[in-house]
Amino acid sequence: SYPNAKARHLVELARMLVSEYGGEVPNDFDALLRLSGVGRKTANVMQAVAFGQSAMPVDTHVYRVSHRLGLVPSTADTPLKVEKALIKHIPADDLARAHHWLLLHGRYVCTSRKPHCDKCELSNICPKKIENSKLQ
Ligand code: SF4
Known part of the structure; x- marks a missing residue:
């Protein structure tokens, strides 16, 4: 989706990598966030997948499943809050795998x-499933 915007970001990102980072993708979280088109989720993916660091990228699937399974409180109503709640309870060494x-x-x-x-x-420990079965 949004191919024109993505193309613009990619060109700008490539320029930044060459002019500011010697053609290398930085592994520092704040430096990644500075890159054109890179948000918190993408920066966390880079940290977890490309650099093998402990990070919890929260995309739409991670957000939904975390709530349905009751891994995060209902007050965690933003990706950042879900990320922080998961990081609090998942051992650092398991974060990247848990993301997947x-x-x-x-x-x-x-x-x-339709889950x-x-x-x-x-399903035997899922609050959402238990809640749904009570409704049926
Ligand atoms: S039991 Fe259903 S709602 Fe719960 S995690 Fe599994 S698929 Fe999702």
Whole structure:
């Protein structure tokens, strides 16, 4: 989506990498955030995936699954609040892997509109599933 805006950001990002970072992608979180088109989620993905650091990128899947499973309080109503709540309880060494677990669970099982609760390995501990079954 938004290919024109993304193309503009990519060109500007490439210029910044060459002019300010010697052609290397910086591994410092604040430096990543300065790059054109890079927000907190992308900077965290870079830290976790490209640089092997402990970070918890919160995308739409991580956000949704964290709430449905009750991993974060209902007051965590922004990606940043979800990120902070998850970081508080998940050991630093497991953060990057946990990000992928939550993301893939949200993409293939706990999907946005119709979660596949009947196939979900977590249905016996999931507050959302328990709440739904009481409604039926
Ligand atoms: S039981 Fe349903 S709502 Fe709960 S995590 Fe699994 S798929 Fe999502």
